[in-house]
Amino acid sequence: MKAKQLRIAGAILIAVSIVFLILALTSGKSAAKVTGDLEVSMQTREYIMSGVYKVYALKDRPAGIWAAKTIFENKTGAPVENLKVRYKMEGFSDWGSWHVYKRLVPTQMVVDTYYPLLSDRCAKQANRTPTELTMEYEYEDAAGEKHSDSMAKRLTMLGVREVVYRTLPLEEVHGQFQEFFANSPLTAAWVTPDDKAVGGLAALANEKALGAGASINDENCIKVMREAYEIMRTINVTYQSPGGGGGSFGDKSFDPMLVQSIQYPRDTIRKRSGTCIELAILYASMLKSQGIKPYLVMLPGHCFPIGQLPTSGSFIPVESTCVGGGGRNSQDFAQAVKIARKEWSDLLKSRQFMLVDVEKCIEMGIVPPDLEPLPEDILQRWKITDMVAGKTGTGGTPSAVRPGQWSVTLTNAQRRLTGVAQVQVQGNQVVLVFGLQYNQVDARGVNHRYEEVNRFNGTIQGKIITGQCRQAAWKIDGRQVRPTLPMNLKLQVSADGRSAQGTAGGTAGQVQVAMTWTK
Amino acid sequence: MRRTLTTGLAASVLLLTGLVTAWAGGVSWRYKVKYVGTWDIQPNGDVKAVRTFTVPAMMYANWKTNNLHMKEMRSFNPAISTVKCDDLDFKWDDVKRTLTLSMTVRGLAVNKGDHWEAMMAPGLQFSNIDATHKKAYFHGSLVNPQTTVNGQDVVTFPADATDIKNTDGRTLRFKMPENAAQARGASALWWALFGVALASGGALLGLSIVGGKPAKKPAKKKT
Numbered sequence: 001m002k003a004k005q006l007r008i009a010g011a012i013l014i015a016v017s018i019v020f021l022i023l024a025l026t027s028g029k030s031a032a033k034v035t036g037d038l039e040v041s042m043q044t045r046e047y048i049m050s051g052v053y054k055v056y057a058l059k060d061r062p063a064g065i066w067a068a069k070t071i072f073e074n075k076t077g078a079p080v081e082n083l084k085v086r087y088k089m090e091g092f093s094d095w096g097s098w099h100v101y102k103r104l105v106p107t108q109m110v111v112d113t114y115y116p117l118l119s120d121r122c123a124k125q126a127n128r129t130p131t132e133l134t135m136e137y138e139y140e141d142a143a144g145e146k147h148s149d150s151m152a153k154r155l156t157m158l159g160v161r162e163v164v165y166r167t168l169p170l171e172e173v174h175g176q177f178q179e180f181f182a183n184s185p186l187t188a189a190w191v192t193p194d195d196k197a198v199g200g201l202a203a204l205a206n207e208k209a210l211g212a213g214a215s216i217n218d219e220n221c222i223k224v225m226r227e228a229y230e231i232m233r234t235i236n237v238t239y240q241s242p243g244g245g246g247g248s249f250g251d252k253s254f255d256p257m258l259v260q261s262i263q264y265p266r267d268t269i270r271k272r273s274g275t276c277i278e279l280a281i282l283y284a285s286m287l288k289s290q291g292i293k294p295y296l297v298m299l300p301g302h303c304f305p306i307g308q309l310p311t312s313g314s315f316i317p318v319e320s321t322c323v324g325g326g327g328r329n330s331q332d333f334a335q336a337v338k339i340a341r342k343e344w345s346d347l348l349k350s351r352q353f354m355l356v357d358v359e360k361c362i363e364m365g366i367v368p369p370d371l372e373p374l375p376e377d378i379l380q381r382w383k384i385t386d387m388v389a390g391k392t393g394t395g396g397t398p399s400a401v402r403p404g405q406w407s408v409t410l411t412n413a414q415r416r417l418t419g420v421a422q423v424q425v426q427g428n429q430v431v432l433v434f435g436l437q438y439n440q441v442d443a444r445g446v447n448h449r450y451e452e453v454n455r456f457n458g459t460i461q462g463k464i465i466t467g468q469c470r471q472a473a474w475k476i477d478g479r480q481v482r483p484t485l486p487m488n489l490k491l492q493v494s495a496d497g498r499s500a501q502g503t504a505g506g507t508a509g510q511v512q513v514a515m516t517w518t519k
Numbered sequence: 520m521r522r523t524l525t526t527g528l529a530a531s532v533l534l535l536t537g538l539v540t541a542w543a544g545g546v547s548w549r550y551k552v553k554y555v556g557t558w559d560i561q562p563n564g565d566v567k568a569v570r571t572f573t574v575p576a577m578m579y580a581n582w583k584t585n586n587l588h589m590k591e592m593r594s595f596n597p598a599i600s601t602v603k604c605d606d607l608d609f610k611w612d613d614v615k616r617t618l619t620l621s622m623t624v625r626g627l628a629v630n631k632g633d634h635w636e637a638m639m640a641p642g643l644q645f646s647n648i649d650a651t652h653k654k655a656y657f658h659g660s661l662v663n664p665q666t667t668v669n670g671q672d673v674v675t676f677p678a679d680a681t682d683i684k685n686t687d688g689r690t691l692r693f694k695m696p697e698n699a700a701q702a703r704g705a706s707a708l709w710w711a712l713f714g715v716a717l718a719s720g721g722a723l724l725g726l727s728i729v730g731g732k733p734a735k736k737p738a739k740k741k742t
Contacts, residue, residue, distance in 0.1 A: 010725035017717030043597065071603060073625075074563075079697065102632030105697060108563040109626035113601045167599050174590060182599075 036075040038083075038104075038141075044068040044133050044153045047259065048089070050122035051160045051369055052189045057117040058365040068114040068133055068153075074104040078142030087114040090132040092121060092157060104139075122160065123369035129157045160369055161267075162259050163187070177300050177352045184298050184354040188361030189368050190262055190281045191296075193289035196374040197266040197382075202286040204379075204388050205231040208496065215291040218309040222316065225307050226333040228286045229318060234496055235387045237282070238325025240273040264371065270382055277303040279320040284358055296356040299347055304340050306355075317344045332519060389495055400463050401425060402497045402517045408434060410504070410511040415440075421515060430465055432456040432489070451475040456489045456504075465491040465500065484508045491515070550575050554659070554670030560637060562677045562695065564628040569621040570672075579616045588618065595622065602627060634682070637691045643672060645688050653680055655691055 045067055048056075055065055068087060074080050083101040088094055093116045101110050114135070133155055138148035158164070166173070167182045192198055205227040206212070212220035265282040268274035274282060277298075284294035284305045295306040297317065306317045317340035324330030331339075347353045379385050406421040419436035436452040452474050458467020467490075472483040484506055491502035491513060498517040503510055556570040574582070582588060588609045595604045603625040610619040628637040639645070639657055646656035653676040661668040676683055680693040 007725055010721040013721035013724070014718050017714040017721060019714075020717065021714035066601060069597075069601065101630070103630045103697070105563050105630065105695075107565075108630065109565065109603060110629075111601060111603050111626055168593060168596055169598055172593060172596055172598070176590070179593075 036077055038080055038139060038147070039073040039075050040070065040137065040149070040151070042068060042070045042135055042151050042153065044155050046155060047162075047164050048092075048116075048118075048131075048155060048157050049163055049186070050118070050125040050157050051163060052186050052366065053092075053118040053120075053122035053369060055186065055189065055366050056115050058115075065115070066113045067116045067155075068135060070112045070114075070135055070137070070151075072101075072104065072110045072112065072137075074106055074108050076141060077106055079106065080104040080142070081140040083110065083137065083139040085112045085135065085137045087116070087133065087135050089116055089118070090134070091129075092116070092118050092131060120370050122157070123371060125157060125160045127159045128162070130154055131157050158259065159261075160371075161263055162261050163190075164259055178354060181298055181354055184296075184356050185361050185364075185366060187262070187277070187281070187296055187298070187303075187356055188358045188366045190264060191285045191288060191294070191358050191362075192265050192368045192371070193285050195264070195266050195285065195371070196376065197269045197378050198282070198285045199289045200379045201231060201235075201269060201384065202228060202289040204385070205286065206290055213291075214287075215310050218311045218314070221292055221307070221309050224290050225287065225292065225316060225318065228283065228290070229320070229323070229333045229336060230496075231388065232279070232283070232320070232323050233330055235269070235384055236272050237268065237279065237323050238273045239279060239321040239323060240275055240325060264368070266371070266374065266378075269379075269384065273325065276321050279323065280305040283318060283320045288358060294358045296358060297344065297347065297353055298356065299343075299353040304343065306340075306344070315344070317341055319343065335519075400497050401430060401460055401465065401493045401500065405518050406500075406515045407518050408436075409514045410436070411514075412509065412511045417511075423517075425460070428459050428461065430458050430460050430467065432458065432465075432467060449477050452483070454483070454487065456487070458489060460493070463493045463495075465489070465493060465502075469506075489513070549664070550578055550666045552578070552666060552668040552670075554668065556670065556672035558672060558674045560628050560635075560674065560676050560680075560693075562679065564626050564630060564635065566624045566627040566637070567621075568624055569619065571617050571619040572670075573615065573617050576616055579613075579618070582618060583611060588620070591620065634692050634694050635680075637674070639672075639674075639689045639691065641689065643689075645685050646671075648683055648685060650683055653678070653683065655683065655685065 048067055052065075056067060058065075067089065070085060072083060072085075081103055083104060084098040085101075086096050086098045088096065096114070096117065099112050101112075104110060114133075131154070132152050134150060134152040136148065136150035138146060140146050163183065163186055165181045165183045166179070168179060173179045193202075206214075206224055208227040208231065209220075209223040212223045214221045214224040260277075262281070263271075263274060263278050265278075265285045268278045268282045277296075280296055280303045284296055287294040287305070287307045292310075293308040295308065295315070297304050297306060304317060304319050304321075306315045308315055316337060318333070319336045319340040322331040322336035322339060375381070401423060403423050403425045406423055408419045408421045410417045410419070415438075417436055417438045419434060421435070422433045424431045432455075434452070434454045434456070436450070436454075438450050439447055440450055441447050452472065454469045454472040456467035456469045458465050467488070469487040469489065470485055472485060472487075474481045474483045487504060487506040489502065489504040491500040493500045500513075500515040502513050504513045505511055552572055552574050554570055554572045556568070559567040561567065592607060592609060594600065595602070595607060597603070604622040605625060607622045608620075610621075611617075612619070628635050642661075643657040643659045646658055648655045655674040655676070657672040657674070659668070659670050659672065674691060676691075676693050677695065679696050681695075683691070683693045686692055
């Protein structure tokens with residue numbers, strides 16, 4: 001090409017490149033001026049629940065389980081780039097990873113929430129502890145200048161046995177039960193089927209049920225449920241009315257204040273007492289450890305458990321406070337179910353309750369904290385196995401035979417009679433009062449009506465009762481007659497103290513005695 | 520809790536049916552509830568949301584008598600909610616038997632740098648995207664023994680939005696001009712380099728032409 005042409009081409013190329021340069025420099029970041037600030041405000045929870053520390057970090061967590069919430073609003077008038085936020089909680093959580101927001105256009109708002117990954121130190125939190133939550137952030141403004149800042153707030157880490165049920169401020173609550181107990185699903189974190197104390201006690205109950213596989217069929221399931229309840233009575237777990245419960249829920253277990261204290265099942269077993277929710281949680285834990293699907297029913301001022309049958313899917317509610325205590329008599333499983341069924345039926349009409357599906361909550365990740373491991377022989381150390389085996393303890397431990405009403409069957413070669421016995425026990429002294437009514441035909445074929453009340457005073461040594469009757473009242477056809485005394489009694493009591501067999505009689509003859517405790 | 524479009528308002532559908540069940544006390548007929556929702560995504564990521572339910576008269580009376588809407592609106596309380604809602608409002612229409620909940624959910628659509636994202640609540644069925652009118656359509660349906668609920672939600676994108684997609688049935692993606700400008704900005708350096716290279720090449724070419732020897736003219740023959 002000629003020089004002139006080359007010069008022209010060069011000039012054109014230079015002009016084109018300058019145009020490209022201008023395009024490149026004017027595209028991309030806007031030339032807007034920074035006229036205001038990035039507004040930042042942070043809101044934190046008043047309490048963090050150490051008992052559910054694992055729940056905070058769940059991907060799909062229950063609503064309201066956040067520790068802090070930071071709101072950024074871009075009022076700079078220009079875009080903000082690379083906003084990064086992170087948090088930590090002093091003593092419980094290190095700095096988390098940065099939450100990055102690439103770009104905030106003018107007036108854009110970002111709500112960043114902090115779900116802390118808390119350390120297992122939380123499981124050792126016996127009491128409340130203050131802590132500090134710190135948030136730090138950084139960003140670039142439109143001019144490319146970097147900014148950073150931090151904010152900190154004090155909050156309280158609750159003890160591992162404490163739970164906050166209400167999520168709304170009190171002034172926002174209308175008064176419906178569900179509003180006071182919105183965090184009810186978190187109660188599932190207190191169900192500890194894998195705890196050695198719970199598993200051991202449940203296994204003992206299963207032995208009593210002759211190893212019935214609870215998940216095989218409904219009948220076996222009910223057997224296990226019954227024995228799980230009865231073993232609580234055997235080891236003398238009692239209902240303890242909570243102190244100081246007031247407010248609109250009266251004298252029930254729930255304190256309408258924000259924070260509720262709930263002991264774990266191992267504590268209930270060790271102390272042999274608990275509030276309604278603690279007894280319900282213990283029972284639910286035992287059911288779960290035996291493969292029975294448990295639920296917790298939470299209603300104003302109360303809580304009771306439900307077991308679901310494997311085949312029919314039916315609910316078996318159990319009033320766990322019927323174990324006795326708190327001014328109430330101990331009642332058997334059948335009665336506990338009867339009372340709970342009535343409660344459940346009333347609740348289905350009123351709808352003032354929350355049903356906690358324990359298994360579903362566990363699947364969601366609402367699981368117990370890692371409590372201190374217990375030794376294998378913990379039930380022995382707590383004298384539980386001795387109580388179940390029927391050995392008497394010292395100072396307040398139960399005797400081998402249950403006081404109360406017993407059903408009695410007397411048999412000999414000629415006849416079989418049934419009656420009732422009242423048993424009273426004081427130390428190793430025992431009083432058995434037998435009441436019998438029966439008909440008998442005499443040698444002439446005449447039918448007579450017999451009534452006997454026989455009082456045996458005796459002693460109990462180990463599982464053997466020996467006694468003698470020197471006081472009785474007999475009637476034949478309504479007329480007082482002289483009893484044939486003395487009569488002697490010897491009975492062998494079963495391991496659980498609820499049945500006995502032996503012999504009784506005197507000069508008139510001997511009968512076989514079989515007794516079963518009823519109430 | 521993940522922030523989604525229809526957060527809270529999806530729950531309101533469920534709440535509606537749950538309360539109907541409670542109040543009906545075992546009545547065997549089925550209530551039919553319809554709803555229509557509009558979700559206008561603003562250029563700054565805020566979403567103006569309105570959901571209108573048309574309910575049977577008995578349900579309407581129950582809600583109004585018992586102020587049940589207050590319970591519904593509590594789910595947006597800052598003490599619980601992970602979204603910030605401004606202009607929360609609830610309206611009754613006695614003639615049409617409608618309950619209308621409206622609000623502006625701040626920052627619900629998120630700027631990811633090279634695109635924006637907004638996520639729909641689970642349980643809603645994606646229908647289609649109308650790219651011309653910049654709308655996306657979802658349907659919702661809920662059936663329980665006492666109630667059937669059916670409705671439609673319409674998501675409207677900003678006027679400048681482009682490349683609107685539904686990536687997984689729930690996530691709506693779109694681009695705004697600043698996303699395109701950012702993309703251009705990312706190559707600004709390359710454009711500058713290209714310009715400098717061209718300018719340098721052109722300058723060298725020009726210099727070589729100016730500094731080089733002129734072409735020899737052919738010698739004139741002497742006569």
